[in-house]
Amino acid sequence: LKAFLLQTAISPLGVAFMFLNTLTPKFYVALTGTSSLISGLILIFEWWYFRKYGTSFIEQVSVSHLRPLLGGVDNSSPSNSSTSNGDTDSSRQNVSECKVWRNPLNLFRGAEYNRYTWVTGREPLTYYDMNLSAQDHQTFFTCDSDHLRPADASENPLECIRVAFENIGMPEMLTKSGGYGVLAVSSCATAYILLAEEEATTIVEAEKLFKQALKAGEVCYRRSQQVQHHGAQHEAQHRRDTNVLVYIKRRLAMCSRKLGRTREAVKMMRDLMKEFPLLSMFNIHENLLESLLELQAYADVQAVLAKYDDISLPKSATICYTAALLKARAVSDKFSPEAASRRGLNTAEMNAVEAIHRAVEFNPHVPKYLLEMKSLILPPEHVLKRGDSEAIAYAFFHLQHWKRVEGALNLLHCTWEGTFRMIPYPLEKGHLFYPYPICTETADRELLPMFHEVSVYPKKELPFFILFTAGLCSFTAMLALLTHQFPELMGVFAKAFLSTLFAPLNFIMEKVESILPSSLWHQLTRI
Template identity: 75%
Template sequence: MADGDGLGEAATAAASPPAPAPGLSPSLGWRERLRAGLAGVPLRLCENLAAVTVFLNSLTPKFYVALTGTSSLISGLIFIFEWWYFHKHGTSFIEQVSVSHLRPLMGGTESSISEPGSSSSTRESETSRQNLSECKVWRNPLNLFRGAEYRRYTWVTGKEPLTYCDMNLSAQDHQTFFTCDTDFLRPSDTVMQKAWRERNPPARIKAAYQALELNNDCATAYVLLAEEEATTIVDAERLFKQALKAGETIYRRSQQCQHQSPQHEAQLRRDTNVLVYIKRRLAMCARKLGRIREAVKIMRDLMKEFPPLTMLNIHENLLESLLELQAYADVQAVLAKYDDISLPKSAAICYTAALLKTRTVSDKFSPETASRRGLSTAEINAVEAIHRAVEFNPHVPKYLLEMKSLILPPEHILKRGDSEAIAYAFFHLQHWKRIEGALNLLQCTWEGSFHHVSVYPKKELPFFIHFTAGLCSSTAMIALLTHEFPEIMGVFAKASNKKKKNCINPWRCGMPEFLKKEKLLLSGRSFSHLL
C-alpha cells in the first residue's frame, strides 16, 4: 500500500506544472511582454539623447568652423557642377537622377500607371514621344555631298569639315539603310557590308569597285562612289542614275519574292531604302544644278509612293525647293500637312511658317510706326509666329542676322540645337533675304523670346539649384561668422543646445497616451521619477 501511495504521488507531481523558482515573477503573456518592451523604449531613447548632448557640449568652436567650412566647400562644388550640367544639358543632374533612378526604386512609377485607353495615358505617350524625338540625333535632310562639296573645303583649308562622331553616325546610318541579314547570299553585298564599316575613304572606294567587279548592278556601290568619289555634282548625278537603274531592277525582283520568307521581307525593306535614298539624292542634284521643278516633281512622287518614310524628312527638301521657286501657296499647303502636333517639329517647319506670316507685313513694317499706332492683327500674327519659332530653336536668329558666322552644316543635327540652326540658316538665309523687311522684323522681335538653353517650353531653374545655392551661401556665412566672432557664436550655440535640452525628455513634452493607460499594468515599477 505504501508503494501504491508513492506511485500515485509521483504521477500527480509529474502531471502538475513545475513550481516557479523563488524570486521570479510568474511568466507573462506576449501582450504583457510587448507592453513592457514598448515602455522601455523612451528610457533608452532618453539615454541615447543624453549621450549625444554630452558629446555635442564637449565639442570646441574649431570643430564647428571645420564642419561648416567643409560643408560649404562641398555645397559649392555641388552648386558649380549643377550649374555646369544645367547649362550643358538643359536639366538638373540631381533632378534627373532622382526622377530616373530613385523614383522607380521608391515605387513612384506605380502612381502614374493609367488605363491604356485613357486620355492621361495618351497625353503621357505623346509627351514622351516628343521628348524622345527632340533628344534623338537626326540625319540632316539637306546634307551635302562628301566628294563634290565637303572635299572642296578640305582642298582649300586642309581641314576636315566633318567630325569623327558625325562620320561614325553616318556609317551607322549606311549600315542600317543599305545592309540586311541576307547580304551573305550575294558576294557584292558582302563586300559592301565591309565597305560601309571602313573608316578610310580610299578603302571604301576601293571596296565599291570590288563590288562592281563581282556584280555590275550593285546599286549601293554606285551610291558610295557618287557620295565620296565624284568631285562635281554632275558626276554624282551620273553615278546616281546608274544606281537608280540597278536599284529599280533589284527592287522589282524583291517585290516578287517578298512573301516567301521573313528574310525576303527584310531584303525588300533594304532595297526600298536604297531606292528612296537614290531618288532623293537625284532630286537634290537637280536642285543644285538649277532644275528646281524637276526636283520638286521627284520629291512629290517620292512622298506619294512611299508615305511611311516620313522619318527621312523629305518634306523639308520640298519646302526649300518651293521657297526657291517662290511658290508660297504650295509652301503653305505643305506646312498645313506636316505642321502637326503628332509629328516631330523642326526649325525648317517653325521658321518657314514664321517667314510666310512675316512676308505679308514685312515690307511695310516700321518699329517707329508700330510704337505709335500699335501692331495690326497681321503684324501680331507674324510676331507670334517668330516667337514660337525662337522658342523652339533660339540659335537660328543669330545665324540669319549674321551675328554668328556660318560653317558647313553637319551630316547629323540635334533638334532645337545649334547644329540644326546652322543647317537651317545655311540653306534658308537666301530665302529670308529675298523677302524685303523680313530680317528687319526678325531683328526687332526675336530677342523677346530668346533663351540660352534650348528647352521647349522654357523652364525655370530647378529647385535643386536654388536649394544648393542657398545651402552653400548659408554654410559659408556660418563659417565666416564663427571664424570672426567665435565667442558670440559659442554663446548662440549653447543657447540653442539649452533650448533643445528642455524638450529632450519625451515624458516632459507629454507622455504618450497608450503609456498612461498601460503603466499601471507593470507591477513593481515606478514612473514618478520621470514625471
C-alpha cells in the same frame, strides 16, 4: 542632495558647455571653412551633373532609393503595367514626337563633313547619327532577296555595300585587297553611291560618281519594273531599286544646287516629285523650297507651300518658317516698331506676326540662329522635329534667304519673343500645336556633337538641392571669413547661439526636476 542630483543629471550638458568654452576661434574658422569647402564641392558636382543630364544627382538618388522605403510604387512593376487609354495615347504621341527624321538637306560625308574635320580637327557627326544613317541605307538599298542575285557567284557588291554601311564611318576596311576597286568595277548603283558619299572629296567628284550610279540604277530599275508582279521577292527588289533611283536623282539635284546650277536643280526636283509622288519619306519638297528661295521665285514658293502646308500633313521648321518669311516679306521693308506701337498693326502686319508666332511655337530654337545670337555648326544627318538639331539644319541653309529679304530679321527680332507669352506652360498646353515634347533635349544631345551647347526649351529651373548647396556654401564661407577677421566677436555670437539653442533643453530639465521625486533622480543617476 537635490542640487547634487541635478548637477549629476545634467553633467553631460555641463561637460558640453565646458568643452565649447575651451574651443579657440581657430577651431570655428577650420569648422566653417571645411563646411564651405565640402558644400562647394557638392555644388560643383551637382551643377556639372545638371548641365550634362538635366537633373539633380541628389534628387535622382533620393527618388530612386528613398521612394521604395517610404512606400512609393515603382512605375515599372507589373501591377502598374495596365494603363488607361489616355495614358497609352499620350505615350504613343511622345514616341512619335521624339522620332528622328532624315535631314533632307544633309551634307556629303566625304566632300563636306570630312573636309570640316580635316580643317578643324573636330568631328561634326556623332556615332549615334552615323549609325542611324547606316540603318537608313540598309533599309533603302537592300532587300531580303539580295543573296539570290547572280553577282553572288563572285564578289557580291550588294553584300559589300551592306557590310560597308554597317561599318559606316570606317571606310578603311574596304581598302584592303582593293575593296573599293571591286565596288567601282561592278555595275552596282549602291557601290557608286558609297563612293560618292564617302570617298569623293569635292562636289564635282561626287556628281560624276552619282551620274555613273544613275546609269546603273536606271538599268536595275527598268529590269525590276518589268517583273515586279511576279512575286513578293521581285516586288521587294523593285521597291529597293526605286529607292536607290530616287536617292541618286535627289543627290544629283543637290549637287547641281551646290555647284550653282539652281534652275537645273529645281527642274530635276520637280521631275522627281512628278515621277514618284508617293515617296514622301525623302521630303524632296524641302529641297525644292530652298532652291526656289535661292532663285527668289516667291510665287513658286507660295505654290509649294499651298500644297504641303496642310493641317493633315506633318509640319517642319522649313514649312513654318518659310511661310513666315513670305508673309514678313510683304511688310518687313516698311515695318517700324515705334510706328506700329503708336498706330497699331494693320492686317498684313498682323498676319506676318501671327505667322512668326506660329513658326516660333513649332520650333523655338530657330530665331537665335537666324538672329545670330548663337553660333551655327554643320547640321547633322538626322534631325528631331521641334528640336535644336532641326533648328540648326534650317538656319544653316535658310539664313541667307532671311538676310536677302529687307527688314525680315528686324521684324523677327521685334516679335518672336511674344510667342512665349501666349504659351506660358508649353509642356502642358500648346496654342497652335501640341504641347512641346519633353524628350527633345535628350535626343538632341545624341544627335549633336559634344562641342555644341544644346539649346533647351523651356529653360529648366534649377533643382532645389543646387540652390540649397549654393546657399550653404555661401553661408559657411561668410562665417569662416567673419570668424577669421573678428574672432572674439564671433566667439560671443557662437556662445550666445549655443545658449539659445540649449535653452529649451534646460527649461525642460528644470520642469522635469521640479515634478519628479528626488528618489527617482537618484535611481536615474545610478543607471
